[in-house]
Amino acid sequence: MLNGSTLILYEASRYRCTGSTNPIQYRTRDDGSALSTSLRYNSRLRTAPHAVSNALLTSKQAAKAAMAGTCAHVEFLRAQPWWALALAAVGLLVAARAALRLALWLYAAFLRPGKPLRRRYGPWAVVTGATDGIGRAIAFRLAASGLSLVLVGRNPDKLAAVSEEIRAKHTRAEVRTFVLDFAGEGLAAGVDALRESIRGLDVGVLVNNAGVSYPYARYFHEVDEDLMRSLIRVNVEGVTRVTHAVLPGMVERKRGAIVNIGSGAASVVPSDPLYSVYAATKVR
Numbered sequence: 001m002l003n004g005s006t007l008i009l010y011e012a013s014r015y016r017c018t019g020s021t022n023p024i025q026y027r028t029r030d031d032g033s034a035l036s037t038s039l040r041y042n043s044r045l046r047t048a049p050h051a052v053s054n055a056l057l058t059s060k061q062a063a064k065a066a067m068a069g070t071c072a073h074v075e076f077l078r079a080q081p082w083w084a085l086a087l088a089a090v091g092l093l094v095a096a097r098a099a100l101r102l103a104l105w106l107y108a109a110f111l112r113p114g115k116p117l118r119r120r121y122g123p124w125a126v127v128t129g130a131t132d133g134i135g136r137a138i139a140f141r142l143a144a145s146g147l148s149l150v151l152v153g154r155n156p157d158k159l160a161a162v163s164e165e166i167r168a169k170h171t172r173a174e175v176r177t178f179v180l181d182f183a184g185e186g187l188a189a190g191v192d193a194l195r196e197s198i199r200g201l202d203v204g205v206l207v208n209n210a211g212v213s214y215p216y217a218r219y220f221h222e223v224d225e226d227l228m229r230s231l232i233r234v235n236v237e238g239v240t241r242v243t244h245a246v247l248p249g250m251v252e253r254k255r256g257a258i259v260n261i262g263s264g265a266a267s268v269v270p271s272d273p274l275y276s277v278y279a280a281t282k283v284r
């Protein structure tokens with residue numbers, strides 16, 4: 001080991017980054033503690049600084065070593081052209097912003113405690129497209145949080161089956177169903193009927209989940225009239241009309257939460273060329 005030997009550090013002159021470095025010589029006792037230091041220049045031992053990393057240094061010595069490293073970085077930066085530093089600064093800001101957004105997303109997705117939905121927003125929730133997939137899962141979660149539900153969907157049999165399952169699992173949840181085909185003719189009248197059916201209910205949460213996409217990827221010019229109409233009706237007009245029906249009650253009660261299910265097609269993939277109409281209808 002290095003006990004009892006001589007260590008060499010390159011120290012920035014008087015701990016300041018002046019550009020010049022002087023070797024500083026440390027002697028250690030057999031137990032590893034510092035015995036003396038001197039600023040003698042010793043060319044014979046100049047090649048020894050790598051030994052420093054293996055040495056037992058006092059905190060003062062370690063601070064000096066850290067300072068020398070910092071100075072080397074400062075000197076490196078000073079040697080760069082201004083435009084390279086400007087680009088590096090922009091890159092640093094972009095990376096910091098992305099890291100912050102990732103950290104916030106991780107917090108919101110995995111760490112943030114849930115809100116007491118019933119107490120905070122009200123006892124009822126309306127979920128559209130609750131007969132399958134994400135909407136169905138959300139309906140179960142809301143029932144587990146103590147909310148009663150109005151499930152909206154186009155298929156009466158599937159609505160009855162889901163509501164039975166929810167009642168069986170969450171016995172305190174009251175579950176009502178409303179049949180509405182968002183893609184069908186008479187959407188405005190259907191949503192008016194929904195507005196009437198929830199009149200008097202304290203609806204605190206609305207989940208606009210019902211949505212359709214392409215049956216398979218295709219370019220914009222290949223999208224047929226029926227698919228285009230269905231996408232716009234379900235994903236845009238349905239969301240707009242249902243929100244318009246539910247929101248006034250929330251405004252009156254001064255509380256409520258509206259969740260519009262979007263899609264990565266509208267945010268992650270720029271304009272998603274093979275699903276362009278779907279992407280356009282999913283901007284939230």
Ligand SMILES: NC(=O)c1ccc[n+]([C@@H]2O[C@H](COP(=O)([O-])OP(=O)(O)OC[C@H]3O[C@@H](n4cnc5c(N)ncnc54)[C@H](OP(=O)(O)O)[C@@H]3O)[C@@H](O)[C@H]2O)c1
Nearest residue numbers: 129130131132133134154155181182183209210211262263
């Ligand atoms: N799955 C994904 O990877 C993904 C990714 C991003 C965003 N999203 C969005 O998440 C939401 C749910 O997607 P999902 O994958 O769970 O879809 P899903 O399994 O196909 O379920 C869609 C739900 O919407 C209902 N629905 C469809 N067309 C309707 C209409 N014309 N009228 C009334 N209800 C209708 C369906 O009813 P039926 O049971 O009668 O079919 C079903 O309950 C959609 O808004 C979708 O755009 C999905």
